[in-house]
Amino acid sequence: MSYSYHALKEAINSLKRYRTHSISRHHERYSFPFLSGTYFSYRKIDVLRLVSIAYSVSKDPSYLDVGCGYGDFLKRIRQYIPNATGIEKNSEIFYECGIGKPNFIKIADAQWGIEQNYDIIFVGWMDPGVDFRDAIKSRSDVVITTLDQGLSLAAEYDGHGYRRIAYWRTPSWDDVNYEILNRHYTKIPLETYLKLSNMRRAHNLWYIYCSNETKSEVIVKALKRNNNEECKSLSNRYDFENVLDECGFRYLESTGDPISCEERLWEICFDNS
């Protein structure tokens, strides 16, 4: 997803206008994900799951976020993996938004290769027509992707030497954004609002891929162990998670989607070996 200088300027102005009438400081995270949040919505448990995967394969894990944007998610990861880094090809996100570029984010294009090996590579996105999966493959045994159904399907790594070992589902930014807009910022009859609300979907898939069988086993064990613990620590969470609850995207909430009817939000599904 590349933005022209002009589009970015327009988005920044639009965000400034939005702030004059928004009723919660957390809403812009879902309405302006590029500038104020992420394209996948997450809770602290997502961060903790990735952290548990990283520490299951290494005592001192190296972690790279490819296409990290301005680093919203990466900063959360760095609270647990302090030397985690990111690469982002669009420098304007920093300069136009007046955000200082942190040293842990390097301006680089993954398409031209990744400089070193990592224990974990996290890939949130690949632009249509771009494929850097081979560059990733040579640099890590473990790849975690977030895949927005219908938008970034090319982000699957089966067939690139990896096997998917686990996955879970969360809403994408626009699943939450529609609900926020209909609920708080649009004048529509209640009946219409309820109809729209019942059409709620959750389109974002987190896929864990691994190319090494021993590491796969270790990661699955860590995720299962972590899963038992996370139910006990759900109150320890980020302040913006209230918006997800309010919009009907609660932990283990049924998606109501006929295609994924067996899956509940944030429920970890394990692939058979």
Ligand SMILES: C[S@@+](CC[C@H](N)C(=O)[O-])C[C@H]1O[C@@H](n2cnc3c(N)ncnc32)[C@H](O)[C@@H]1O
């Ligand atoms: C959809 S945005 C996601 C940003 C962030 N991960 C998030 O969820 O908010 C995709 C990001 O990947 C960056 N990107 C796309 N292709 C890239 C590449 N080949 N190398 C590095 N960054 C890339 C884009 O500039 C953009 O910031």
